[in-house]
Amino acid sequence: MTAKQDYYELLGVGRDAPDKELKLAYRKLAMQYHPDRNPDDEAAERKFKEIGEAYDILKDDQKRAAYDQFGHAAFDGGAGHPGGGDFGFSASFADVFDDLVGDFMGGRRSGSGRNRGNDVRFNIQITLEDAFHGKKTEMHVPASVTCDACNGSGAASGTAPVGCPTCKGRGKVRSQQGFFTVERSCPTCHGQGQIIRDPCPTCHGAGRVNRDKTLSVNIPQGVEEGTRIRLANEGEAGRRGGPPGDLYIFLSIAKHDLFQRDGMDLYCQVPISIATAVLGRQIEVPIVGGGRARITIPEGTQSGKQFRLRGKGMPGLRGRGRGDLYIQTVVETPVKLTRKQKDLLKEFDAETSDKNTPAASSFFTKVKEFWDELKD
Secondary structure: OOOOOHHHHHHHOOOOHHHHHHHHHHHHHHHHOOOOOOOOOHHHHHHHHHHHHHHHHHHHHHHHHHHHHHHHHHHHHOOOOOOOOOOOOOHHHHHHHHHHHHHHHOOOOOOOHHHHHOOEEEEEOOOOHHHOEEEEEEEEEEEEEEEEOOOOOOEOOOOEEEEEOOOOOOEEEEEEEEEEEEEEEEEOOOOEEEEEEOOOOOOOOOOOEEEEEEEHHHHHHHHOOOOOEEEEEOOOOOEEEOOOOEEEEEEEEEEOOEEEEEEEEEEEEEEEEEHHHEEEEEEEEEEEEOOEEEEEEOOOOOOOOOOOOOOOOOEEEEEEEEEEEEEEEOOOOOOOOOOOHHHHHHHHHHHOOHOHHHHHHHHHHHHHHHHHHOOO
């Protein structure tokens, strides 16, 4: 038995050749040795099979790694196919057709038959309260639906589609382009395999018509920005009785006046007066959904202080727990003071010492030390 030629040598590339170089080398050799270009040449057909086998192994990262380590022994079960199997001309030709012609035609081959309708996207904006409680709503969607007059066949009442005479019902035709035989969608029936001699007057042969439809949508608790809800078979109707596509609803949540959301947690900034921050007191804060809670502001609270209310945030999707609510205090500087208020503040400032403002005192002490070091 003749020893197999090294796959890299067979394709004329180095062992470190990238995928693009492999593909270009394979295409060049496939065109040179293709049986259509070399009729009745057994040597060319054998060479064509060998380069197809080599490319089949080297284009696959896992197979290539096995070949690099063990050589042809890695595929003793079959010629290029671990575990057995004949690498015949038909399999090799299918690879050539997919790799070469598929690129020319803009994609892989597709079967004939009824065309599935397109998927449809619909955007809905909801409130934070809707996301908190969940919501059942109705939406009116402009869409194409199956024609009732012909039940989606596209043919007038009392008639039916007939086999396409061009492709004989296959939906595809073949043509010779150089030494390639190219298969493409039938131009007469557009891949349907059938034609309509007497179109339905309602849908004009399309099998579908445009019509608004009303759908009931259940928005669950805890949905977040960008959540996608899929309604199967509620998209565009297929042509001539083909299956419908799906409807995808994308949710956005309107900006809230009080709360900011981060996953299941909520944040709320609450302004407090200087007196409240200094002396402390109890205040009421809002809860999403209309509730309220009381929190105690301790004496000496600084601006930015956070208070955590466990379990007062958003519910998790499908009932998975509950987030927290974070209340952040913002000490508000008073404005539009009366003369008496200003006099009281001046009196208060005169009675204030460093121990009353430790952060400010520490900061300006460090500033003085910094300036003194610059002088030295």
